[in-house]
Amino acid sequence: MTTLVVIYTLVLAGGAASLIKSPQKTKRAFMVAKKSLLKSMPSLLTVIGIVGLTLGILSPEIIESLLGAEAGFFATILAAVIGAITLIPSIVAFPLAGSLLRSGATVMTITAFITTLVMVGVVTFPLESKVFGKKFALLRNGLSFVGALIIAAIMGGVLS
Amino acid sequence: MKAFKVPIGILAVYILLSLTLPDMALSSGKIAASYFKEMALIMPPVFLLMGLSEVWITKDAIRKWLGKGAGAKGTLFALVFGTLPTGPLYIAFPLAASLLRKEASIHNMVVFLGAWAALKIPQLLVETEFLGLEFTALRFVTTLGILLLMGVAMEYFLKNEKNPGWMQEVELPMKQK
Numbered sequence: 366m367t368t369l370v371v372i373y374t375l376v377l378a379g380g381a382a383s384l385i386k387s388p389q390k391t392k393r394a395f396m397v398a399k400k401s402l403l404k405s406m407p408s409l410l411t412v413i414g415i416v417g418l419t420l421g422i423l424s425p426e427i428i429e430s431l432l433g434a435e436a437g438f439f440a441t442i443l444a445a446v447i448g449a450i451t452l453i454p455s456i457v458a459f460p461l462a463g464s465l466l467r468s469g470a471t472v473m474t475i476t477a478f479i480t481t482l483v484m485v486g487v488v489t490f491p492l493e494s495k496v497f498g499k500k501f502a503l504l505r506n507g508l509s510f511v512g513a514l515i516i517a518a519i520m521g522g523v524l525s
Numbered sequence: 526m527k528a529f530k531v532p533i534g535i536l537a538v539y540i541l542l543s544l545t546l547p548d549m550a551l552s553s554g555k556i557a558a559s560y561f562k563e564m565a566l567i568m569p570p571v572f573l574l575m576g577l578s579e580v581w582i583t584k585d586a587i588r589k590w591l592g593k594g595a596g597a598k599g600t601l602f603a604l605v606f607g608t609l610p611t612g613p614l615y616i617a618f619p620l621a622a623s624l625l626r627k628e629a630s631i632h633n634m635v636v637f638l639g640a641w642a643a644l645k646i647p648q649l650l651v652e653t654e655f656l657g658l659e660f661t662a663l664r665f666v667t668t669l670g671i672l673l674l675m676g677v678a679m680e681y682f683l684k685n686e687k688n689p690g691w692m693q694e695v696e697l698p699m700k701q702k
Contacts, residue, residue, distance in 0.1 A: 367647075368612035369566060376570040379577045390580045398576030401619065402569065407528040409564055412615070414535035417557025418542075421549050454613075455648045463655035475656075476664060483643045489615045491531070496618040497625075498690010504679050505635065512671035519667050524660065 408491040415488045416452050423451050425461050432478065433468040441521075444474045445513055448481030449506075452488050473521025480513035567616060575619045579626070587627035595633070600673070603633040607640025611648075617641045622691040631683055632676035639672035 383391040428451070432444050453461070462475045485506050486493060494502035539557075543550035591599050607617075621634045644665060653661045683689065 372567065372570045376573050379574065383577055383581060394576035394580040397579050398572040402572040407532055409568065410532035411535060413557050413560045413564060414532060416560050417553040418538065420556045421553025455651055459651045459655040480643065484639060486614060492615055493618055496622045496691065501683060501690055504682055508675045508678060512675060516667045516671055520663055523663060
């Protein structure tokens, strides 16, 4: 909700200023926006479809049952993989991580889950690779996944 | 129409699912519908912002503030810029791509995207509430360290790209110096 308000305020203010300064440039900005939005449409629809499918299967309850019971290195890898393929808003993810921690998951496991959840986007990959190119998207997601495991290992070592 | 091959394939999966596992199809459909609504509201203004920045913000300004020559100041700028917003990471994609076209450095854009994903201030507040200050602070520091290294690595791996993906996405309707 706040996101929407901020973005619409920015667009309205920016658009108005732009119109006053140069209607011609504003028209060009609209053309650029329209063209790239249309070009991204198939990837956006793909992302929406895949998000529905993955979250329909991996609901928060199922994630909790998968990660709460397991322990050790395997649980951390599993957590990283689940985090990478799901797209949950942080408002849901942090309470979930908190309850996982209380139900016996290790710091390493929930750190891996949170970090890949926010940094790695398997379902948004079609959009990311459309916008930045495949190589950039592969590198960013791959390095983020490895980075998440390193972060998890450090956190697990320090906070246990 | 060819571009819509994948979305149509996914639609077919939904139809198949509704015949075999109607419960799961229903919950998947509901989630997809709510994401569709969110994206339909959020993506048009995001792309408009991108269009406005494409037209108004000069290459010189971005190069100076976020380019390779901007040094640590540029990285700090990218970090702060990334921690302020709320909202999902995919909103940042078109904006970061637009900045890359204006010659922001890859390193700084990796930090920007990473900060947006993992170090947003509103998100840190929620995290502190549920996982504690110690956890949040340590995750912030380690994540920042990893992001800085990732930026260096990606800069290295992409330095020889002749025609990087972000240049292909938009045909600039004008010449810029």
